[in-house]
Amino acid sequence: MMRAIVTGYSSGIGQAIAELLENNSYEVVRLKSRLNEKKTLEKELKEELKKADIHLLINCAGVGVFKPHEEISIDKIQELIDVNLTAPIILSNLCLRSLKKTKGHIINISSIEATRHSKFSALYTATKAGLRNFSLALFEELRRSDVKVTNINPDLTKTNFFDEFNFEPSENKQAYLNPENIAKQVLEIIEFDGVITDITLRPQRLEIKKK
Structure with a gap:
């Protein structure tokens, strides 16, 4: 059976991906460590890799903040960097020897904000653009x-995510995507005979409502 690690599996896109993979003969490894607890995360992951190699790493966990940059606390800045960027980089580092054995696949869930420059999104955009460029450079490597x-x-x-x-x-x-449809796209990417290195998924309409 193919083994997959999916972060952010408890809700949203990560949950939809994990459930779809399990319905398609994958064993999904659900790490319990918090992504900003690096030593604990490293220990848990190494224990998992001792059991068997993995074929798929999907970095899906993410947090956001959209407000004037001077209003964001230092702790929140560090949280976004840790979860959105540092954790995927570390997980990729720890999993690569295993993925090389299985000729596996790393999929990073970034954001539309990685491709543009939006007001009140400087921090979030920085982390997601970093993840996107990490992905593209790692593919070449x-x-x-x-x-x-x-x-x-x-x-x-x-x-x-918007709570x-x-x-x-x-x-x-027509103004939003569903997690289930993104999960289906992930499955298609995995099964594609080649490599889709970068893909942007968008709803047809742009309509946002204030709470």
Whole structure:
């Protein structure tokens, strides 16, 4: 059975991906360590890799903040960097020897904000653009080892990501993506005979409502 590590599996896009993979004969490893607890995360992951190699790493966990940069606390700045950028880089580092054995695949869930420059998104954009560029550079590094690397940039998606914000996608079904459809796209990327290195997923309409 193919083994996959999926972060952010408890809700939203990560949950949809984990469930779809399990329905397609994958064993999904759900790490319990918090992504900003680096030593604990490293220890848990190494224990998992002793059991068996993995074929797929999907870095899906993410946090956001959208407000004037001077209003963001130092702790929040560090949290976004840790979860959105540092953790995927560390997990990729720890999993690469295993992925090289299985000729596996790394998929990083970035954001539409990695491709543009939006007001009140400087910090979030920095972390997601960093993840996107990490993915693209890592693909070039790993081409000869046959490890695939894909970066996905989803636009507005109907999840609890917006719970703490003062805005969210409108109720118009053409104005947001569903986690289940993103998960289906992930499966198609995995099964593609080649490498999709970078893909942006967008709803047809742009409609945001304030809470």
